[in-house]
Amino acid sequence: MLKSLIKTIWNHLRMNKTYAAINLGGLAIGIGCSLVIFKIIVYESSFDSYHHNYDNIYRLITEYQDPNEGIKYEEGQVPPVGEAIRNEFPGIDAVMTFYAAKGQISQISIENENGDIQSYQENKGLVCADPNIFKVFDFNFLAGNPSQAILNKGSVVISSSLAQKYFGLSEPEVGEAMNRLITINNTATLQVSGVISDPPMNTDLPFTIIANYNDQIIINPYYGGNTDWQAGHSYTNCYLLLHNDKSAASFENQLLAFYDKYHEKNNSQDRRYLLQPLSELHSGLCNNYNNRQVPTKNLLILGVIGLFLILIASINFINLSVVQATKRFKEIGIKKIFGESKAQSIVHFLIESVFIAYVAAFIGLFIARFLLIYLENIIGYRLNLDLFTNPGILIFLALLAAIIGLLSGLYPSMIIAGMSSNVALKSSLAVKNSSVPLSVRRILIIIQFSISIILIIGTLVMNRQLNYFMTKDLGFNKEAILLVTLPESNKDNLPLLKANLLKYPEIEMVSFGTRSPLADWRVSNIINHPSIEKDIYVANFKTADEDYLDLYKLRIIAGQNFSRVKNSGDVVVNRKMTKLLGFNNPQDAIGEKFEYSGIKLMIVGVVEDFHARSLQRSMENVIFGNFGGLINEMAVKINPVNLNQSGYQETIKKVQAGWDV
Amino acid sequence: MIKTEKLGKVFRTEEVETYALNGVDLHVKKGEFVAVMGPSGCGKSTLLNIIGLLDNPTEGDYIFNKTNVSKLKEKNRTNFRKGNIGFIFQSFNLIDELSVFDNVELPLLYLKMKASERRERVEAVLKRMKIGHRIKHFPQQLSGGQQQRVAIARAVVANPKLILADEPTGNLDSKNGIEVMNLLSELNQEGATIIMVTHSKRDAGFAHRTINMLDGKIIFENGNG
Numbered sequence: 001m002l003k004s005l006i007k008t009i010w011n012h013l014r015m016n017k018t019y020a021a022i023n024l025g026g027l028a029i030g031i032g033c034s035l036v037i038f039k040i041i042v043y044e045s046s047f048d049s050y051h052h053n054y055d056n057i058y059r060l061i062t063e064y065q066d067p068n069e070g071i072k073y074e075e076g077q078v079p080p081v082g083e084a085i086r087n088e089f090p091g092i093d094a095v096m097t098f099y100a101a102k103g104q105i106s107q108i109s110i111e112n113e114n115g116d117i118q119s120y121q122e123n124k125g126l127v128c129a130d131p132n133i134f135k136v137f138d139f140n141f142l143a144g145n146p147s148q149a150i151l152n153k154g155s156v157v158i159s160s161s162l163a164q165k166y167f168g169l170s171e172p173e174v175g176e177a178m179n180r181l182i183t184i185n186n187t188a189t190l191q192v193s194g195v196i197s198d199p200p201m202n203t204d205l206p207f208t209i210i211a212n213y214n215d216q217i218i219i220n221p222y223y224g225g226n227t228d229w230q231a232g233h234s235y236t237n238c239y240l241l242l243h244n245d246k247s248a249a250s251f252e253n254q255l256l257a258f259y260d261k262y263h264e265k266n267n268s269q270d271r272r273y274l275l276q277p278l279s280e281l282h283s284g285l286c287n288n289y290n291n292r293q294v295p296t297k298n299l300l301i302l303g304v305i306g307l308f309l310i311l312i313a314s315i316n317f318i319n320l321s322v323v324q325a326t327k328r329f330k331e332i333g334i335k336k337i338f339g340e341s342k343a344q345s346i347v348h349f350l351i352e353s354v355f356i357a358y359v360a361a362f363i364g365l366f367i368a369r370f371l372l373i374y375l376e377n378i379i380g381y382r383l384n385l386d387l388f389t390n391p392g393i394l395i396f397l398a399l400l401a402a403i404i405g406l407l408s409g410l411y412p413s414m415i416i417a418g419m420s421s422n423v424a425l426k427s428s429l430a431v432k433n434s435s436v437p438l439s440v441r442r443i444l445i446i447i448q449f450s451i452s453i454i455l456i457i458g459t460l461v462m463n464r465q466l467n468y469f470m471t472k473d474l475g476f477n478k479e480a481i482l483l484v485t486l487p488e489s490n491k492d493n494l495p496l497l498k499a500n501l502l503k504y505p506e507i508e509m510v511s512f513g514t515r516s517p518l519a520d521w522r523v524s525n526i527i528n529h530p531s532i533e534k535d536i537y538v539a540n541f542k543t544a545d546e547d548y549l550d551l552y553k554l555r556i557i558a559g560q561n562f563s564r565v566k567n568s569g570d571v572v573v574n575r576k577m578t579k580l581l582g583f584n585n586p587q588d589a590i591g592e593k594f595e596y597s598g599i600k601l602m603i604v605g606v607v608e609d610f611h612a613r614s615l616q617r618s619m620e621n622v623i624f625g626n627f628g629g630l631i632n633e634m635a636v637k638i639n640p641v642n643l644n645q646s647g648y649q650e651t652i653k654k655v656q657a658g659w660d661v
Numbered sequence: 662m663i664k665t666e667k668l669g670k671v672f673r674t675e676e677v678e679t680y681a682l683n684g685v686d687l688h689v690k691k692g693e694f695v696a697v698m699g700p701s702g703c704g705k706s707t708l709l710n711i712i713g714l715l716d717n718p719t720e721g722d723y724i725f726n727k728t729n730v731s732k733l734k735e736k737n738r739t740n741f742r743k744g745n746i747g748f749i750f751q752s753f754n755l756i757d758e759l760s761v762f763d764n765v766e767l768p769l770l771y772l773k774m775k776a777s778e779r780r781e782r783v784e785a786v787l788k789r790m791k792i793g794h795r796i797k798h799f800p801q802q803l804s805g806g807q808q809q810r811v812a813i814a815r816a817v818v819a820n821p822k823l824i825l826a827d828e829p830t831g832n833l834d835s836k837n838g839i840e841v842m843n844l845l846s847e848l849n850q851e852g853a854t855i856i857m858v859t860h861s862k863r864d865a866g867f868a869h870r871t872i873n874m875l876d877g878k879i880i881f882e883n884g885n886g
Contacts, residue, residue, distance in 0.1 A: 004763060004770055011758040011799075331756045337715065338815075339743035339771030341736060 002351075008331075009352050016324070023320045027360035030313020031400065032367025036375065037306035038396065039368070039383050044294045046202045047282035051138045053241055056093070058248055058275035060085075060238040061286050065270050067536050068618060073274070075286035076234030079216075079226050081262075082130055085240070088258055089251075094241040096132035099216050099223070100207070100289050101235050103521065104632070105487035106219060108209075109183040110166045120166065121487060125159070125199075125208030126184070127289075128216040136241045137205065143175035144194025150212045156182060157194035159208035184211070184218040185487070201381060204281050204288040221629070229262060237289070240275065248275040291520070292380075305458075308451045310400070315448040317360070318408040319441055321353055325412030329419070346413045353409025354402060361401035411440065468615075475610025476517045477553035482636040482648070483516060484655060491631055500658045501636065506651055509637040511551040513544035514630045518611055523630065525597035527621065531582040539577060539621035540612055541596060543630045549607065551637050554624075558586035559605035562626050571625040572605040580621055596623060662726055662822070662854055663689040663712060669720030670707050670877075681707040682718065683877040689856060691822075694849040696865035697858045699874035705858040706827060708874070712856060713746055713825045714738040726822070743771050747816030747824045751831035753808040755800040761787065761811050762796045768819045782818055790814045790844065806837030813844055817853070824848065826857040830864055842867045 013020040051057060059075065066072040082097030108120045133139075134146035141149075142160055149157045163169055163177035174195045183189045190211055199206040216223040224231055242248065255273040263271070281288050283296045332345060340348075369385055376382045387394055486494075498510045515521050527539045542548075546564045549556065549572065556572070563570045578589035586606035593602050601623065612620045638651055670682040682704045689695050697705045710716040711723060714730060717738075723731040730741060747768070748754075755764050762783055769779045787793045790810040792803075800808055809829060816824055826845065830838035838861075846867050849855050857868060865871045865885070872882045 004759075004766070007763060008756070008758050015758060330754065331758070334754050334756055335767065336739065337713075337742070337748055338768040339739055341739055 005348055005351060006355075009355055012328075012352075013356075019320065019324055023317055023324075024356065024360050024363065026320075027313045027317045027357065027404065028363035028367055030309050030316075031361050031364030031397070032371060034306045034310040034313075035364060035368035035385075035393070035397070036371045037302055037309070039372065039385070039393075040379065041299050041303055041306070043202060043381075043383055044282065044299055048203050048205065048278055050200060050202070051136075051278065053136060053138075054278055056242050056244060057136055057278040058240045058242060059278065059281060059286075060240060061274050061276045063272050063274050066538075067533075073285040074232075074234070075237055075288075076232050077236050077238045078229050078232045079223070079236055080229060082238045083226060084262060085238070085255075085258070089254065091243065091246070092240055092251075093243050094132045094135045095238065096130035096136050096241075097213060097236060097238045098127050098129035098133060099213065099220055099233070099236050100127040100129075100205075101219050102289060102291050103485060104219060105485055106209075107185050107487050108166065109186065111181065111183075118166075122162075122209065123485070125206055126211075126219055127205075127207045127209070128211045128213050128219060129207075130213045132241075133210065136239050139210075140197040142195045142197060143178050144192075146194070149194035150210060153212045153214050154188075154190055155193035155212060156184075156190035156215075157196055157210040158182070158192055159196055159198045161198050162208055163192070163195050182209075184209075187218045188215055190215065190218075204290040204292070206290060234287075239278075242275075248277070251275060287520070305455070308455060312448050312451050312455075314404045314407065315444045317357070317404060318411065319444055319448070321356075321408040322412050322441055325349070325415075332419075346410075349413030350406060350409040353413075354405030357401040357405030357408070358398075361397050365397070472615060474518055475554075475608060478516075478518075480638040480640055481516075481551070482638065482652065482655065484634040484636065484659075486512070486632055486634055494631065494634075497634075497658055501655060504651070504654055506639055507636055507654075508639040509547055509551045509635075511545050511547040511635045511637075512631045513548050513633055513635065514542050515633050516635060517542070517552050517554065518613065520613075521632075522612070527577075527594055527596050527623075529581050529592075529594040532580060537580060537621065539573075539596060539623050541623045541625070543627045544624050545626060548635075549624065551635055554610060555608045556605050557608050559590040559603070562604055562624060564626070566626050568626070569599075569601050570604040571601045571623050572607055573603050573624070574607050574619070574622045575609045576619050577621040577623070578603070578606055601625065662691040662693075663687065663856075664724040665712075665718075665721060666724075667721040668708075668711065668718050668723060668731075670704070670711065670716070671719045680877045682711070684721070685877070685879055687872065687879065689854060691854055692849070692852055693870075694846070694855045694868045695857070696868035696871040697856065697874060698860065698862075698865055698871055703874040704877040705874055707877075709825055709827055709856065709858050712823075713748060714742050743768070744819045745822050747819065747821035749809070749812055749816045749824065749826040749829045751828035753800070753805075753812045753832070755808055755811060755815075757800050759799075760796070761792065761798050761800070761803070764800070764811060765815045765818050768815060772819060783814075786814045786818045787811075804837075805833050806840060809833060809837070809841050810844070813841065813848075817848060822854060824853050824855045826855065826859075828859055828861075829857065830859070830861060835863075838864070 013024075048054065060077060060081065062074045062077070064072055064074065077097065079097065079099075082095045085092065086095045103123070104126075105121055105123045106126050108122055110118045110120070112118060129150065131147075131149070131151045134149065139146065139157075144157065149155060158166070158177065160171065160174045163174040164171060166182060167177050167180055169176055177192045177195050180192050181189050182192065196210075199208065211218065214226065220233075220235070222231070242251065252273065252275055259272055276284060276286070282293055283299070284293075287293060336345065365385065365387070372383045372385070385393060494512055498512070501507050501510050514523065522540045523542075524538045524540050526535050527537050528534055546561055549561055557575065559572070562568075562572050573589070575586055578586045581589060581592060581594060583589040583592070589603050589606060591602065591604075593600055595601070607624070609619045612622050636651075636655055638648065665685055665687045668682055668685040668687070669680065672679045672681055685704075685708060687708075697708065699705050707716070711718050714733065715738075717733065718731050721731065722729055725741075725745075730738070733741060756767070759767070765783045765787060766779050769782060774782075784793065784796070787796055790813060792807055792810045792814065795803060795807060800811070803811065809832075813829075824845070829845065830841050833841060842864055845855055845857070855868075857864065859865055868885055870882055870884045873880050
């Protein structure tokens, strides 16, 4: 019986290829896409959940009142905060502070047996952390003792991959890296005291070189020791491991008095500490070291889109199945005449639709697999289906296919099974008899079309938004500029590099600065001036050389560019800042002095306002000055007219060659 | 074998009542070949549906082999049909998605017969219908005459006591039509009871007697010698 049924299903699909392609293909694509979305949601929700203390780890963040933007949150802390909390609250399981510079390139030098130096550049993973890092977070030690590894200055823990890379070891030999020396940024030589497994993909703390907190000078030239309560930095983060019976909310209350005790300038009415659960590091307030967050809202939207897709595909499948079923009254009628019972009819129809849904799900798996490969370039990471290590997907798919199959089969099967055999036979000639299924189908089609329209409108809106982002005038020029992140090493040769690069006809200008005009990375501090309330307003300070304003075509509306001389105290500000200081006419602000983080500066020029942060945010107060330090980025302006056929790639090679010299 | 007494069938809608059959008394003996004739809408097919247990009468009694089957539920009618009644239709009504073999095997599947026995029976009946060489073909690959021979094979494969044929030659040319009628005659001579609805006097000529109907009633019947 079953053999006959499968034969019928197979032949039915074979003889109705268009129907089979649309129906199977539609559902398979729907299932494939939804599966990809499901995988992305699961992946994005899984960040750092592998730490066994996951539920009890919190990041210390600061809530404060911004005069322009209302309540804001800041992840950066002052260096001594961790130790102070440890001393004040002995009941806390563990407190740890680290300094990890996002996007900073570090140079690692290894001296081999022959005395030759081999250098490597690492653009990620270097952290200087309190030894408690291994108590709070899970790191799998392949060699070394977690409780001793970075107890003292001068020691460093590295990942298995780096141990292999630096010391030419094979994977089983990584333990041999122990006690060997690595020099970081030509500043300090550290001894390997531990080797850990490479961090998994789903962590926002993917550290591969872990040094002692007090060796911070290797990556933070401005580190003033562990006592400075003023030098807050977004790269300094503090994590707490609370005991199971300790509530975060009650501890936040205890931290109010703590804040007042250690921060003289700001009292806890304006600023206070909050505890952010580790589970919100990837989605919630404040950025993380990985510099990639996915808000829960976005995952929800993605989930809804996934549901919509599967809903459309299912409704389409059901509708086509019902239409197809009406063409099969004859077959059902004949089978009934020759002895098929009502129950058999229903079961046969259900088996058939569930079977087809399973075939579609199977094809969907392949679609998902290929989509995940293709999407790597877009989402930035490669996910695998992991069907056998993660049976959840298979169970999910099996249930999904069963539900879709049952829903699409149940409805026509009930109608057909309910018909007496001679009616079913006659209906094969007059399908219009089935007025009831048509009305339900109409409802299904309306739902399907409505969802499609919502998705189409969503796509159009998104397209317009993207178009807006791509074409919106940001107030500065961003075309034909190459940005090169500079490593944290000797900057004395930068003028020579600039001179060498300018010899190439296609390189029009070169400028060094902290970051481009619009950048996430920013240095913001308090500004003071007699015309504004004390210690309330902040400005974004951008260190730059004298070619910066010209390179980015930032329009000077009053005064002139700042001095070529470093640390002269001359600065250029934006129009918004002159307004804040009480000058409606920018010209009147020229020569005016103000304080930035305690340093006296003088306005020598004013530029028109531009977007220094996301378009969603309001304009900021911005200061440009030539201050030498914090030079992290080189901007190279290309003259496209002089480019040869190989275009930018050729120029990039030249920049690279210039750097290597 | 078949006896109907005052058999009636009324189709009711909200507005009208239509008598498709009205007091039909019919008696068919075992081994008889009966033709039913009459203009369209006279109730021939309705009578055949009731005799074939595809439908119940609204009035009267229907006795099949001494069992009153006029008030059987759908499920019981289905069970009763299995192996007892074979059907042949004007439009063949073969399942397009099944091969010749699978179509003919269909009635046996519901009799829970062993696969080997089914194969034996299907092959034998197809050979007899001179269509054994087309066993793996699909209905669309056959001519009309061949399709009807497959349909006859399907009707007789379970050795039913009664064969009902609804205009079996209606879609065939005269050569194929005569072939089909010869086949039915042979089956009848071998003991099958046949009731056939037809518009064709030629086909009726193959039967032992012809029943003529009008407006849901039998108006007269005549023997064919």
